[in-house]
Amino acid sequence: GAVVSQHPSRVICKSGTSVKIECRSLDFQATTMFWYRQFPKQSLMLMATSNEGSKATYEQGVEKDKFLINHASLTLSTLTVTSAHPEDSSFYICSAGSAGPNTEAFFGQGTRLTVV
Amino acid sequence: DAKTTQPPSMDCAEGRAANLPCNHSTISGNEYVYWYRQIHSQGPQYIIHGLKNNETNEMASLIITEDRKSSTLILPHATLRDTAVYYCIAVTGGGNKLTFGTGTQLKVEL
Numbered sequence: 001g002a003v004v005s006q007h008p009s010r011v012i013c014k015s016g017t018s019v020k021i022e023c024r025s026l027d028f029q030a031t032t033m034f035w036y037r038q039f040p041k042q043s044l045m046l047m048a049t050s051n052e053g054s055k056a057t058y059e060q061g062v063e064k065d066k067f068l069i070n071h072a073s074l075t076l077s078t079l080t081v082t083s084a085h086p087e088d089s090s091f092y093i094c095s096a097g098s099a100g101p102n103t104e105a106f107f108g109q110g111t112r113l114t115v116v
Numbered sequence: 117d118a119k120t121t122q123p124p125s126m127d128c129a130e131g132r133a134a135n136l137p138c139n140h141s142t143i144s145g146n147e148y149v150y151w152y153r154q155i156h157s158q159g160p161q162y163i164i165h166g167l168k169n170n171e172t173n174e175m176a177s178l179i180i181t182e183d184r185k186s187s188t189l190i191l192p193h194a195t196l197r198d199t200a201v202y203y204c205i206a207v208t209g210g211g212n213k214l215t216f217g218t219g220t221q222l223k224v225e226l
Contacts, residue, residue, distance in 0.1 A: 043203075043216045044214075046215065049213055093160070095214075096211075099212065100211065101209040102148065102165075102209065105160075105211050109159050
């Protein structure tokens with residue numbers, strides 16, 4: 001099946017700094033990618049839809065100025081957590097897939113962000 | 117996307133079949149039933165999906181009731197590596213954004 005690669009798998013950063021997470025579709029082109037966040041013992045929550053060549057669409061309650069998304073090519077979307085705080089510590093996961101019915105999503109391995 | 121309801125947890129003995137139920141009583145005609153699983157600290161993994169007919173692949177079987185209001189994911193011979201949270205999602209296209217519920221924590225034991 002298709003592969004989505006996420007990097008880094010783990011990152012520790014100091015409070016107030018910014019962290020960039022990359023999501024790549026390795027063997028297919030993805031005009032749309034999705035970013036999710038998962039806190040311990042909770043389910044995945046959709047943060048935003050990343051659209052190639054245009055602005056991302058954010059879910060209600062997600063600050064677009066804090067979570068910057070760039071989707072500059074058909075195989076790469078990046079999520080930058082700006083001015084990170086300890087409460088931003090979470091598991092961030094991206095996915096990509098073909099639009100339309102009867103398709104499936106492919107997920108990255110996830111990025112464990114710890115803000116100290 | 118239609119809301120889905122799953123039991124929070126299930127146990128299964130290794131080598132036995134694991135049958136995971138899901139209710140989706142408000143599913144619409146163009147929504148598929150998708151199953152994903154998430155092993156601890158990993159990204160979700162696609163398992164199977166179906167619209168009306170039962171489906172089978174190398175990982176599992178999916179049984180959908182005739183009225184499409186519920187379904188069952190069957191892992192025919194569960195192994196310890198099948199211990200994970202299993203999510204049932206009703207959506208028109210799995211490549212679209214997904215709304216994850218709380219899922220079922222399946223624990224496979226010796």
